[in-house]
Amino acid sequence: EVQLVESGGGLVQPGGSLRLSCAASGFTFSSYWMNWVRQAPGKGLVWVSRIKGDGSITDYADSVKGRLTISRDNAKNTLYLQMNSLRADDTAVYYCVRDLGHCTNGVCDAWGQGTTVTVSS
Amino acid sequence: DIQMSQSPSSLSASVGDRVTITCRASQSINSFLNWFQQKPGKAPNLLIYAASSLQSGVPSRFSGSGSGTDFALTISSLQPEDFATYYCQQSYSTPITFGQGTRLEIK
Numbered sequence: 636e637v638q639l640v641e642s643g644g645g646l647v648q649p650g651g652s653l654r655l656s657c658a659a660s661g662f663t664f665s666s667y668w669m670n671w672v673r674q675a676p677g678k679g680l681v682w683v684s685r686i687k688g689d690g691s692i693t694d695y696a697d698s699v700k701g702r703l704t705i706s707r708d709n710a711k712n713t714l715y716l717q718m719n720s721l722r723a724d725d726t727a728v729y730y731c732v733r734d735l736g737h738c739t740n741g742v743c744d745a746w747g748q749g750t751t752v753t754v755s756s
Numbered sequence: 757d758i759q760m761s762q763s764p765s766s767l768s769a770s771v772g773d774r775v776t777i778t779c780r781a782s783q784s785i786n787s788f789l790n791w792f793q794q795k796p797g798k799a800p801n802l803l804i805y806a807a808s809s810l811q812s813g814v815p816s817r818f819s820g821s822g823s824g825t826d827f828a829l830t831i832s833s834l835q836p837e838d839f840a841t842y843y844c845q846q847s848y849s850t851p852i853t854f855g856q857g858t859r860l861e862i863k
Contacts, residue, residue: 736792746801
């Protein structure tokens with residue numbers, strides 16, 4: 636069974652840092668693009684970042700470039716999001732997503748349950 | 757960046773109704789369009805990928821159509837469990853973008 640379990644969320648002050656983790660199991664982690672998608676309270680879905688299976692390519696939303704960094708450790712089957720210089724508008728539920736929106740040979744994307752980040756003084 | 761615009765933003769309908777939600781891209785995205793359903797407090801669920809392909813396990817009352825810039829999600833006969841928020845999403849280019857969502861409510 637495919638599982639994605641996010642952790643690391645919490646309350647942080649503006650300007651602070653946080654590192655989110657996503658532990659993956661039930662599939663060959665290194666074979667898949669992985670994404671972070673966030674959702675502010677009562678708002679819509681916003682793509683944040685993605686990373687290729689081997690870690691060689693990363694992409695970011697303009698709103699997070701230079702502040703948030705995606706990475707992965709394929710030996711540990713874990714995805715990360717290092718969040719620096721946090722702002723109030725980074726407050727959201729952060730979802731870890733395998734292969735966002737794609738299906739190949741009947742295997743489709745998978746989402747974690749989300750972890751909540753609150754940026755407030 | 758490619759902007760995705762959904763309409764309507766909200767919709768009231770009854771069980772058994774046929775409903776259509778539309779999504780327009782600011783430039784051609786071929787068929788790189790996906791539809792998600794999200795229920796309160798839950799992660800989104802992929803319904804339709806590549807504009808018209810139904811994900812396995814999704815009821816056949818859901819269908820997707822369109823290509824280029826104009827797309828639609830149709831639910832042929834609403835069931836109680838379909839009342840949720842629906843999002844379109846383009847995977848043609850980064851940054852990946854979502855529509856603003858359509859909230860489907862019970863009339």
